[in-house]
Each structure stands twice: as structure tokens, then as C-alpha cells.
Amino acid sequence: MEARVLGAISVTVAGQRVVEGPTKLAGLFALLVTTPGCAVSVDDIAHCLWEGENAPPNRVSERLGALRKLLDGKVGHIKSRKCSLYVPWESVDILRFREWTGEAKGMWGRDRFEKFGTALAEWPPGEPLQGLKGTGFEVRRSELRTERQRTVHDQLHAAYLADEIEWLRRETEVYSKRPPQDEGVFRIWLLVHAADLSLPRRKTLIKRWKAQFGQPQNPELKLTVEDLLRPASRSPRRTLGREGQVPRQLPSAGRPLHGRQAQLAELEDAFVEARRKGRGVLAVLNGMAGVGKTAMADHLAARVSGHFPDGALYSNLQGFSDGADPVDPEQLIERFLADLGVETRATDLEGKSVALRSALASRSVLIVLDNAAHSGQVLPLLPGEGGCGVIVTSRSTLTGLHAKKEVLPMQIELVDTAAAAEILTGELDQDHRRKCGHYVADLVELCGRLPMALFVISRQLGLRTPSGVRALVEQLREERTRLQAMHLSENELSVRVALECSFRTLSPEAALLIWQAAIHPGPTISWAALQDLGRVSGEGDVPRAIGELVDAHLMERLSDDYRMHDLVRVYARHHAEGRIEGASPALAQSTVRQVLEHHLHRVWRCDQAIVPGRELPIGDPVDVEPIPSLSREGEAMELLDAEYPTTMEVVRLAMDHRLDRHVWLLSMALVTYQWRRNLHADAQSNLNAALAVAADITTSAEAAMIHRMLAGSLHAQRSHDLAAWHLFRAVSLSEQEGGDVGRLSLAHSLHALATICRVQEEPVAAAEHGERALEIFRSLGDRAGEAAALNGLGTLHHDHGEYDAALRACTEALRIFETTRDLNGTANVLSTLGKIHHSRSEPEAALAAYGRAVALYRDLGYWRNEATSLRRYAALLVSSRDVSEAVKALERALVLLERLGGEEAQDVADLLANLR
Numbered sequence: 001m002e003a004r005v006l007g008a009i010s011v012t013v014a015g016q017r018v019v020e021g022p023t024k025l026a027g028l029f030a031l032l033v034t035t036p037g038c039a040v041s042v043d044d045i046a047h048c049l050w051e052g053e054n055a056p057p058n059r060v061s062e063r064l065g066a067l068r069k070l071l072d073g074k075v076g077h078i079k080s081r082k083c084s085l086y087v088p089w090e091s092v093d094i095l096r097f098r099e100w101t102g103e104a105k106g107m108w109g110r111d112r113f114e115k116f117g118t119a120l121a122e123w124p125p126g127e128p129l130q131g132l133k134g135t136g137f138e139v140r141r142s143e144l145r146t147e148r149q150r151t152v153h154d155q156l157h158a159a160y161l162a163d164e165i166e167w168l169r170r171e172t173e174v175y176s177k178r179p180p181q182d183e184g185v186f187r188i189w190l191l192v193h194a195a196d197l198s199l200p201r202r203k204t205l206i207k208r209w210k211a212q213f214g215q216p217q218n219p220e221l222k223l224t225v226e227d228l229l230r231p232a233s234r235s236p237r238r239t240l241g242r243e244g245q246v247p248r249q250l251p252s253a254g255r256p257l258h259g260r261q262a263q264l265a266e267l268e269d270a271f272v273e274a275r276r277k278g279r280g281v282l283a284v285l286n287g288m289a290g291v292g293k294t295a296m297a298d299h300l301a302a303r304v305s306g307h308f309p310d311g312a313l314y315s316n317l318q319g320f321s322d323g324a325d326p327v328d329p330e331q332l333i334e335r336f337l338a339d340l341g342v343e344t345r346a347t348d349l350e351g352k353s354v355a356l357r358s359a360l361a362s363r364s365v366l367i368v369l370d371n372a373a374h375s376g377q378v379l380p381l382l383p384g385e386g387g388c389g390v391i392v393t394s395r396s397t398l399t400g401l402h403a404k405k406e407v408l409p410m411q412i413e414l415v416d417t418a419a420a421a422e423i424l425t426g427e428l429d430q431d432h433r434r435k436c437g438h439y440v441a442d443l444v445e446l447c448g449r450l451p452m453a454l455f456v457i458s459r460q461l462g463l464r465t466p467s468g469v470r471a472l473v474e475q476l477r478e479e480r481t482r483l484q485a486m487h488l489s490e491n492e493l494s495v496r497v498a499l500e501c502s503f504r505t506l507s508p509e510a511a512l513l514i515w516q517a518a519i520h521p522g523p524t525i526s527w528a529a530l531q532d533l534g535r536v537s538g539e540g541d542v543p544r545a546i547g548e549l550v551d552a553h554l555m556e557r558l559s560d561d562y563r564m565h566d567l568v569r570v571y572a573r574h575h576a577e578g579r580i581e582g583a584s585p586a587l588a589q590s591t592v593r594q595v596l597e598h599h600l601h602r603v604w605r606c607d608q609a610i611v612p613g614r615e616l617p618i619g620d621p622v623d624v625e626p627i628p629s630l631s632r633e634g635e636a637m638e639l640l641d642a643e644y645p646t647t648m649e650v651v652r653l654a655m656d657h658r659l660d661r662h663v664w665l666l667s668m669a670l671v672t673y674q675w676r677r678n679l680h681a682d683a684q685s686n687l688n689a690a691l692a693v694a695a696d697i698t699t700s701a702e703a704a705m706i707h708r709m710l711a712g713s714l715h716a717q718r719s720h721d722l723a724a725w726h727l728f729r730a731v732s733l734s735e736q737e738g739g740d741v742g743r744l745s746l747a748h749s750l751h752a753l754a755t756i757c758r759v760q761e762e763p764v765a766a767a768e769h770g771e772r773a774l775e776i777f778r779s780l781g782d783r784a785g786e787a788a789a790l791n792g793l794g795t796l797h798h799d800h801g802e803y804d805a806a807l808r809a810c811t812e813a814l815r816i817f818e819t820t821r822d823l824n825g826t827a828n829v830l831s832t833l834g835k836i837h838h839s840r841s842e843p844e845a846a847l848a849a850y851g852r853a854v855a856l857y858r859d860l861g862y863w864r865n866e867a868t869s870l871r872r873y874a875a876l877l878v879s880s881r882d883v884s885e886a887v888k889a890l891e892r893a894l895v896l897l898e899r900l901g902g903e904e905a906q907d908v909a910d911l912l913a914n915l916r
Contacts, residue, residue, distance in 0.1 A: 001071070003092045005030045006144070007124040008131070011071070018070040022131030024049050025070070028063050030129050032075070032085035033092050034140055036262030037416065039084040048136030058894055058912065086418050094144075097122040098261060101151050104158070105268075105303035113162045116155035123148055149182070156188045157306065168192045179209050183218040183276070194228055202228050218276050247339040249314040250368065253295075253302040255455070258426070259419025260296055263410060264303070267296075270408050271304040271389055275364075280383060282390045282405055286397050287412035288553035288565060289320065289498040290452030293393040294370050296412055301368050301391055308366040308389055313339060319373025320395055320501040326373040329353075329380045336381070340365075353380040361386045369393070373505070375400025395502055397551050414449040414565075423454040428462060436461060436469045446476040447486075448566045453495050456486045480574050483567070499571040502552055503579065509540035510548040511580045514555065517564060518572030519591045521649035524561040528625035529598050535623055536594045537587060560642060592653065596662040598624050599650040600669065602643070607669040609636035610676075610860075612821045613784070616668055617702070633823065637861030640673045648682065655689055660697050664690035664706065671709045676862045678900040680716040687713060701745040704733035708752050720759050727753040740780060747776035751789050758796060767796055784825055787816035791829040798836055806836045827856035831869050838876060847876055854889075867896040871908065878915070887915050 003011040003019075009026040011019035019025050027049050031040050045060050064083055068075035076084040089095035097119045104115035128144045129137055159168050172189045180186050186209060194202065206225055216222050257264065267283055274281035283300070285293045305312050313336050318324045333352040337344055337359060344355035360383035372378050372394040378401060382390060392398065401407050415423065421440050424447075425433045443461075447453035457476075461469060475485045486495040503511060516533040517525055527546075534542035546562070549555040556563045564572075577583045601621040607614065609630040621627065630636045640647070647670060654662035667686035674683040687710045694703045707730035714723040727749055734746035750773035757766035770793045777785035794809035810833050817826040830853035837846035850873040857866035870893040877886035890912050897905035 001074075001087065001091045003029070003033065003087070004124075005033055006093045006097070006122060006128045007126050009129065013071065019067075022133070024063055025067055027132050027137065028067055029085075030132060030137070031140070032083070033087070034094055034129075034144065036265070037084075037259070038087070039082050039416075042078060042081050042083065044136070045083070048134060048140075051134040051136060058891060058909065061898075062909075084416075084418075093122045094128075097151075101154075102261060102264070102299075102303075103256070104154070105299075110162045110164070113155060113158040113164055116151060116158055120148070120151055120155060153182065153184045153188075156185060160188055160191055161306070165192060179205065179212075181213050183216055183221045187218065187221040187224050190224055190228060199229075217278070222278075246309075246311040247313055247365075248311055249339070250301050250305060250312045250366075251298055251314065253298045255295070256426075257292075257295060257299050258422045258451075259415040260292070260299075260412075263412070264296065264299060267300050267408070267410060268303050271300075272307060274389065275304075275307045275387065278387055280386055280388045280390070281408060282382065282401070283392070283408045283410060284398055284401060285391065285393045285410050285412055286395065286553065288450075288568070289395055289502050290450050290495055291412050291414065291553075292451040293395075293412050295451070296410075297368055297370060297391045297393050301366060304389065305366050308364045310363040310365045311340075312366040312368065314368045314370070316370045317372045317377055319371045319377065320498075320505065321371065322497050322501055326377060329377050332381060336367075349380055356381070357384040360384070360388050364388060367391070372396070372398065374398070375404075379404065395553050397553075399551070415451055415454075417444055417449065420444040420447065420449045420454055423451060424458045424461065427458065432462070435466045439469050439473055442473050443476070446473070446482065450495070450565065450567060452493060452498060453486050453567060456488050456493050456495065459488055460485070479570050482570050483575065486567075495567060496571060496575060499568060500575070500579075502554055503571070503576055506552065506554075507540075507545070507548060508581045509542075510545040510552075511576075512537055512582045513542065513545045514549055514564070514568075515572050515576055515580050515583050516587075516591045517555070517562075518569045518576075519588055520595050521653045522564060522569060522646060523649070524558065524563050524643075524646050526561050526643075528602075529595065530562065531625050532594050532598045532623075533591060536590045537582060561646075589657075592657050593659070594624075595650060596654050596659060596666070597621070599647055600662060600666055601627055603640070603647060603666060603669045605630065606636035606640050607672060609633055610672050611824075616665055618665055618669070632859070634859050634861045637673065637676065640670075641677075641861075644673075644677075644679075651686055651689075660693035663693055664698065664702075668706065668709065671713070675712065675716065676860070676864065678716075678864050678902070680713045684710065684713040684717070699741075700733040700737040701741050704730040704737070704745045704749055707733065708749055711752060711756065715756060715759070720756055724753065724756045724760065727756060743776055744780055744782065744785075747773045747780070747782070747785055747789075750776070751785070751792060754792055754796075758792075758799070763796060763799065767793070770796065783816050784820045784822045787813040787820070787822070787829065788825055790816070791825070791832055794829075794836070795832055798832070798839065801839075803836055803840050807833075807840070810836060823856055824860055824862065827853045827860065827862070827865065827869075830856070831865070831872075834869070834872060834876075838872075843876055843880055847873065847880075850876065863896040863900055867893040867900070867904070867908075870896075874911075883915055887912060890915070 001011070001013050009020060009022070009030055010017060011029060019029055028045060031045060031048055032038050042060050049063070050059070061078065064075055064078070071087070074086050076086060087095070089099045100115055100119035104112050104119060107115055127141060129141050156168065156171065159171075168188065169192055172192055175185070175189045176193070180189065197205070206229070210216070216225065270283070271281050285296055287293050301312065315327060315332055317327045319326050330349045330352060333349075333356050336356055337352070340359050340363070342355065342359040344352060346352045346355050364387040365383075367381070367383070367388060367390045369378055369381060369390065369392045372392055374396060375398045378392055378398065382405065392401070402409070421444055424440055424443055425437070428436070443457055444454070447457055457472070460472060464472060472485060475481050483496040488494070506514070513530065513533060516537060517530065520529065520533070530546055531542055534545075546555070550557050550562070554564070554568055556565075600618065601624055604616065604618050605627040610633050630639070647666070651663070651666050651670070654666060667690040671683045671687065674680065687706055691703075691706050691710065694706055698706070707726040711723040711726040711730070714720075714726065730749035731746060731753065734742050734749050736742070737745060750769045754766045754770035754773065757763075757769060770789055774786060774789035774793065777789055790809045790813035794806045794813060797803070797806035797809060810829050813829045814826065814833065817829055830849045834846045834849035834853060837843075837849055850869050853869045854866055854873060857869060870889045874886040874889040874893070877883070877889065890908055894905060894908045894912065897908055
């Protein structure tokens with residue numbers, strides 16, 4: 001693939017031009033590829049491509065799908081309202097330009113100058129994004145022009161430092177008659193041409209420039225002007241440093257950064273802007289162990305060091321280092337003063353800190369303080385007023401710095417999937433990459449997108465055959481051996497050691513809490529669940545311990561929950577127990593039970609809101625955080641939406657520990673939610689496990705309920721014969737139970753069996769089971785059950801063309817449901833009434849019934865049934881020639897079906913395409 005956007009837009013795949021010219025697809029590609037990270041929100045796409053229009057939500061999806069097809073799947077699907085493009089940087093001009101610009105900023109001398117030239121060669125004459133119209137694209141064009149201009153300035157500066165004077169003379173000759181407004185370019189022009197100008201001529205030029213553009217703000221231009229206006233000056237000082245030594249202590253930037261370009265550019269811009277205004281800047285880079293803070297600091301320092309003419313100071317503060325104590329700030333100040341050629345008579349930390357601030361006040365120095373332990377270690381090392389820049393890295397957020405200094409904070413996150421894959425395979429030859437490529441996705445996931453882990457594994461990939469790589473994947477899949485594989489002794493790189501250093505700094509309360517939290521299966525854990533863990537151990541102040549873990553980046557606070565990185569969890573589970581005071585097998589077992597109790601009562605509270613009146617032998621919560629009250633079914637669905645992945649892991653935890661009571665009760669409390677979210681396979685898996693343990697711990701009626709829920713899950717997956725078998729078993733168990741409990745279970749089982757018999761085209765059996773269920777519900781006074789049975793019988797009448805009988809049964813069912821709290825049952829009978837009225841050629845009544853059903857399903861969060869009713873509603877609207885309303889209904893149905901997954905979404909998309 002070869003693509004260009006810096007002039008006329010074109011995309012060529014396999015020798016064929018697939019995108020060109022100012023089309024919507026060209027605009028979409030340009031938006032994706034020019035956005036840092038190649039990820040754009042759906043809203044931004046709609047705004048740029050259809051500016052001023054109310055574009056339907058599916059229009060963006062359609063264009064993305066078309067581009068995805070043209071680019072062989074390199075366009076991702078929409079996730080969290082964003083879409084990403086996955087293309088090699090070598091294949092697109094803007095990506096090559098940005099990659100080479102970044103590389104140039106990490107180079108020196110002629111290499112730096114030439115690399116900037118290589119990057120700028122990507123720009124053809126004319127405007128970028130040619131032909132694309134609209135405010136959004138004009139803003140993007142302006143941003144690209146600014147990006148190019150900055151690189152032009154960087155190349156001029158690099159040329160001057162590399163003594164490319166003749167090249168500079170040619171490039172800047174154009175400014176001899178009209179000096180440039182850009183202060184950096186004007187400074188370079190003065191530096192190059194000063195020797196050819198008399199003092200009066202210099203004064204005239206500078207005076208004219210100031211009259212036109214004002215007093216210079218760039219401190220380097222100010223100093224250059226001062227030098228040029230001195231009578232004895234023939235040319236300005238080559239270096240703008242003050243008297244004394246000029247330290248150059250920065251380490252090499254090392255291996256290339258992947259996936260950090262946007263953050264790196266943001267930090268660089270902040271440093272450049274601060275220097276332009278003559279101010280200092282303090283950047284604090286924080287994040288978890290191994291996330292790449294040091295690499296980011298090294299690359300940032302390499303990019304901005306040219307703006308600090310008085311040199312660069314560097315120290316690894318060893319705040320989180322294996323086998324080394326943190327650096328004493330007093331000793332480091334002594335070293336920095338010596339490096340700057342400054343002597344002091346101060347004998348204590350405060351006096352030496354003052355001496356360092358005094359020495360830096362008249363200098364422009366870059367200071368890099370890597371791996372800081374805490375704010376107290378850093379504060380004495382910071383400059384006061386002046387134009388110095390400081391880069392600090394730490395696993396702590398260093399809140400003490402924020403309280404006393406103006407800080408530019410930057411949390412370094414995990415790399416994205418594409419960057420992770422590049423770290424793994426970037427140095428492999430093409431043949432080895434091809435042979436091992438199918439393992440990359442697994443390796444990225446097992447490394448948790450943590451750069452240190454990815455780099456360690458990448459070193460091993462180059463040494464292994466494909467069979468060896470397969471063995472490595474298997475080793476990583478086993479939690480107990482995963483961190484052993486992430487260790488390079490010859491490079492002193494070890495994820496386990498890095499995490500151990502972080503754990504070592506924790507208080508006993510925080511260390512014990514994270515060990516307990518690692519027993520919790522994740523992927524997230526709530527504040528309430530963490531509080532419950534504290535109840536088990538009885539240790540200390542849980543909120544303070546949580547804060548300590550978040551500050552140390554061992555736990556991440558999300559909007560409503562907390563998350564632990566998989567490798568942190570693995571370390572805590574398998575490597576930390578012997579190092580943590582209070583950790584024991586007995587506490588681990590108590591923690592498991594507390595986790596299960598917490599989630600059981602949380603899910604049960606939601607299930608009670610979704611299915612009012614359902615009974616399970618769960619009892620009242622004991623020693624768990626209070627469960628929030630839920631005012632409506634939709635709120636319960638939303639809560640379970642957020643917690644579903646965690647809840648499923650908790651069910652597996654109960655299975656792994658053979659805690660049978662929790663296995664069956666969690667499975668039962670969760671099943672209605674799963675049905676409404678089309679998660680029938682998950683429900684079936686859980687319920688099979690529940691059934692396997694039910695014989696010894698449940699009554700016959702409770703076991704019958706498990707069979708009924710299994711049948712419902714199988715019915716939704718079209719396994720009707722197996723569903724019928726489970727329902728016959730439920731009938732038998734209900735009859736064994738006896739009493740009112742058994743009769744109620746029997747009625748529910750017969751009603752469900754009637755539904756299956758109808759699907760299996762056994763109308764006589766369906767009617768028999770349905771009538772019997774109705775009779776039992778009535779005898780027990782179960783009004784909701786009676787209404788459900790009537791709705792089922794009404795459906796059977798409708799199947800046989802007995803529309804009057806169907807209407808009578810369902811009208812009575814609706815009347816009864818409206819006296820209960822069963823909104824789902826009400827929506828179900830309204831949907832049936834819609835079909836009946838449609839068959840009776842009563843379109844207005846049918847539309848009204850479907851409209852009410854849709855509104856109820858929407859309030860309940862029952863996406864599947866809402867989508868089904870919307871499709872029927874839309875079909876009626878089309879037959880009534882109200883196409884615009886039908887399109888709106890189908891667009892909503894499409895959104896719901898895309899959330900649920902499955903083939904129906906494409907059917908609705910095709911319907912919409914035909915209607916538009």
C-alpha cells in the first residue's frame with residue numbers, strides 16, 4: 001500500500017488506485033491518517049464529512065465499512081465511539097514525515113540535519129489535503145502547515161549547529177529583502193549573515209524588524225541581538241551558554257518509541273513554548289513499572305536539549321531500583337554544582353539547595369531526574385526562577401511537587417495494540433515475522449501491552465524457531481511461569497523484579513490489600529468490594545491503602561471502579577505472599593468467600609429489580625458493603641452492563657474453589673440479565689455448572705428452576721429438542737416437590753413447555769400445557785403467571801387464524817399485567833397485540849401497541865425485544881407509506897443489534913439501504 005495526503009489524496013493497494021480525489025472516502029482516510037495515533041471519534045468524522053448536516057449514525061459505519069473493504073481490513077471497527085486505522089508508517093507520506101521528524105530530533109550534527117531534510121522531502125508543492133472542503137478540513141490543513149513550519153525551523157537550526165553554512169545562505173537568501181516574522185528563522189538568518197553586515201546595517205535591520213513585529217520574545221533571539229549590537233562583535237557567540245562549564249550528561253535515547261508520538265509532541269511543544277517565553281518548565285512523567293517513563297524522558301530530552309544552551313544534567317535517583325538505595329539529594333546537589341563549575345560553602349541540604357538555585361538562575365539548563373522515589377527527594381534539586389527545564393519520572397504521582405510547584409503532569413499509559421505488535425516484531429526479519437505472525441495477538445495480550453514485557457519477549461522471539469515461539473506462548477499462558485519468561489538477566493531487565501521494587505515501598509496495609517485484590521478475579525473491582533476485603537483482614541484504613549496503591553500505579557482508578565494490570569495481579573498472586581505480612585492460605589480462602597458474597601448480593605439486588613417477586617434462597621447480606629437501591633429495571637441493567645465481565649469471572653472463581661452454593665445462586669441471579677443482552681451461551685455455561693452441583697444442595701423446585709432457565713437459554717439458541725428435554729425434567733421435579741411451591745414451579749414449567757411445543761409445531765400439546773398452566777396459576781392467585789399464560793394461549797389462537805379469540809385472551813392478559821409490577825410481561829403482551837391487530841387489518845391499533853411495547857422495552861433495557869418490535873413497527877410504517885419514521889425505527893434497531901452482535905444487524909442495514 002502507498003498513500004499520500006500531503007498534496008492530492010491517493011491510496012494505492014496492490015498497484016491499483018482505490019481512493020483518490022476529494023471524495024468522502026478520501027476525506028475519511030485523511031482524517032484517520034493525519035490524527036495522532038490514527039484514531040478518530042465518530043462525532044469528529046460526522047462533523048468533518050457532513051458539516052452542517054444531521055448525519056444518521058449508520059452513515060459513518062457505512063463509510064468505514066467501505067474503506068475497510070478497500071484497505072483489506074486495516075480500518076478497525078467502532079469501539080468506545082472511536083475508529084482506528086492500522087497501517088505501517090512506511091506506507092503513508094504524513095506518517096513517514098512524522099516518523100523521520102521524530103528520529104531527527106533524537107540525532108545530532110549532520111545526521112539530524114539530513115534526517116529533517118528527508119522528512120520535509122515528503123511534502124510536494126501546494127496544499128495538503130487538496131480538494132477537501134469544510135471547516136474541519138481547513139483546521140486540519142492549518143495544523144499540518146504549522147507542523148511543517150516547525151520542522152523547517154528545526155532543520156534550519158540543525159543546519160547551523162552542523163556548520164551547513166553554505167546551505168543556510170542559499171535557503172535564507174530570500175529573507176534579505178523581507179525579514180521573516182518567525183523569531184527562530186530570523187535568529188538563524190542573523191547568525192548566518194551577521195559577518196557580512198556592518199554594525200549600522202545590523203542596527204537598521206533589527207530596528208526595522210522590531211518596528212514591524214514588536215520586541216522579541218524568544219530568549220535565544222534576545223541574546224543573539226545583544227551580541228550583534230555590541231560594537232566589537234563581528235559574529236554572535238556560537239554557544240549561548242553563560243560562563244563556566246557546560247555539562248552534556250544526557251544518556252542516549254535508545255530504542256525507538258512506539259505509540260507515543262502524540263504525547264511526545266505535546267510535551268515538546270510545552271517545553272518549546274516555555275523557552276520562547278523565557279520561562280522554566282517542570283514535566284512529571286508517572287506510570288506503572290515498565291510502562292516506558294524513562295524511554296519517554298530520554299526521547300523528550302533529546303528533542304528539547306537544543307533549546308537549553310547551558311547544557312544538561314542527568315541522574316537516576318534509584319527510587320525503585322533493585323539492590324540500591326535511593327540517591328541522597330544532598331550528595332546529588334554537590335555533584336551538580338561541581339558539574340556546573342560552582343563552589344559553595346553551604347554545609348546542609350537547605351544551603352546547598354539554595355546554592356544550586358542561585359547557580360541555575362542565570363543559566364538555561366535541562367535537568368533530567370529519572371526514577372524518583374518521592375517528592376522530598378526531588379524538591380531540593382529543582383531550580384527556582386529562570387529558564388531551566390526539568391523532566392522527572394516516577395512510579396509515584398509525586399503529589400508533593402504539585403502542591404509546591406507549577407507542574408506539567410503526564411501519565412504514561414500502556415501502548416496500544418498496534419504499537420505493542422511493532423515492539424514485538426519490529427526487529428525481526430520479514431521471513432521470521434511471517435512465520436511467527438499468528439502468535440503476535442496472543443503475545444500482546446499476555447504481555448498486557450506493557451513495553452518492558454514486550455521488549456523482553458521481543459528479544460526472545462528473534463532467538464526461537466516457530467516451535468520455540470509456540471512453547472513461549474504456552475509458558476506465558478500459565479500464570480505461575482509467566483513472569484519467569486519475562487526476564488533478561490544479561491540486560492538486567494525483569495518485569496518481576498520491577499514489580500517487586502514497587503511492592504517493596506508499600507505500607508503493610510496496602511501490600512495486604514493488593515494481595516487480597518489479586519485473589520479477586522477482576523478485570524475490575526469496585527470501591528465497595530475493596531472495603532469488604534478490608535473487613536476480612538481487619539487491617540487498617542482501607543481508603544488510605546487504596547489511595548496508596550493508586551498513587552503507586554499498582555491500581556488504576558476508572559470512572560466507577562478500580563483496575564489492576566494483569567501482570568501486577570500475577571505477581572501478587574504467585575510471587576508476593578511470602579513477602580507480605582499477614583498473607584496466609586486461611587486469609588486467602590476467607591477472601592474468596594467474601595468476594596463471592598459481595599458479588600452475589602450485588603447481582604441479586606439487580607435481579608430483584610429486573611424480576612420483581614422472584615425468590616432465591618440467598619438471605620440478607622452480612623458483613624458486606626450496603627447494596628445501592630435501584631429505582632428502575634433499566635438502572636439494574638446498566639449496573640450489570642458495567643460489572644458483567646467481573647461477575648462472570650466471579651462465577652468462575654466459585655467453580656474453581658468448588659463453592660457450590662455460590663455457583664448455582666450466582667448463575668440463577670444472573671440469567672435474566674443474560675437473556676436480555678443476548679448472552680445465552682454464557683447463561684447456558686453457567687447453568688450447566690449449576691445443574692451439576694444442584695442435586696445435593698437444592699430442593700426439587702429449585703432444581704426445576706435451573707432446568708427451566710437452561711431450556712430458555714437453549715431455546716434462544718434454537719436447540720429446541722434439548723430445551724424440551726429440560727422442561728420435561730422440570731415438570732417431573734416440580735411434581736416431586738408437591739405443595740404450593742411445587743404447583744407454582746409446575747405452572748412455570750408447563751408454560752415454558754407450551755412455548756417450546758409451539759416452536760416445534762405441536763399445537764395440540766402446546767395448548768394442553770398452556771391451559772394446564774393457566775389453571776394452576778389461577779388456583780394459586782398468581783396474577784402475573786395467569787397473564788403470561790393467557791398471552792401464550794392468545795399467541796396460539798393467532799397462529800391458527802383465530803384472531804377474535806386471540807384478541808380476547810391478550811386483551812385480558814394486558815388488563816391483568818397492568819395491575820402488576822411486571823413491565824416485561826406487559827411489553828410482551830403488547831407486542832403480541834401488535835401482531836394480532838396487524839392480522840386484523842387494524843394498522844393504527846397495531847402501531848399503538850408496538851409503540852407502547854418499544855417504549856417499555858427501552859425503559860427495561862431489553863435490547864433484543866426492543867429491536868424485534870421496532871422491526872415490526874417499521875414494517876407497518878412502510879405499508880402506511882411513512883418511510884421517514886420507518887427509517888428512524890430501523891436506525892435504532894440497527895444500533896441495538898450491532899450492540900448484541902449477530903447476523904440480524906446486516907439484514908436491518910440492507911432494509912435501510914433499500915428505503916433510503
